[in-house]
Amino acid sequence: MATEVTTEATATENARRGSAFLQTAIVLQTLTIFLQAVSAGLLLTSSYGETLHSVxxxxxxxxxxxxxxxxxxxxxxxxxxxxxxxxxxxxxxxxSVQVVLGIAHVPSVHLPLGVLMFGLSVLALARR
Structure with missing residues (x-):
């Protein structure tokens, strides 16, 4: 009986930790995509923008x-x-497609895909 309670408590704790890690990963992903949009603007206006966008x-x-x-x-x-x-x-x-398009310098698809990715990431964040 005590083992069942301990197992259920452990499973609940693991689920909570997994959910928190997932939430953190989505936040990080959304933030990095937003920063990519900022660095894309810097790419057009400054000498260090290309390095920032690449990193x-x-x-x-x-x-x-x-x-x-x-x-x-x-x-x-x-x-x-x-x-x-x-x-x-x-x-x-x-x-992966976004990286390939960026390396190939196809901004006509790269930019809209970046906007789509940001929107999807915000949507995933809102669902959590």
Whole structure:
């Protein structure tokens, strides 16, 4: 009986931690995408904008990978819904396309995709 209560308490604590990690990852991802928009503006107006945008792209991609990891950890060990895993995986695909388009210098698709990604990230943040 005591073991069941302890197991349930541990599962609840793991789910809460997984959810908090997922929330933090979404916040970080949203913030990095917003900072990418700021650095894109600096890219057009200053000499250091290109460096900032390039570094920011790597940080944003890392934040997208962290979001995917957090979604898996909230789902599998925490017993949560698999829906955030699908969202995070889709977002990682969009981030990959965004990086490729940025490297290829295709701003006609790169910029609208960045706006879409920011909107989707804010939506994911609002759902949590």
């Amino acid at each position: 920011g792209a790597r940080v944003m991609y890392g934040a997208s990978m962290l979001y995917a990891l957090a979604a898996v950890l909230a789902w599998k060990p925490g017993g949560g819904s698999p829906r955030p895993v699908r969202h995070a995986s889709g977002f990682l695909v969009l981030a």
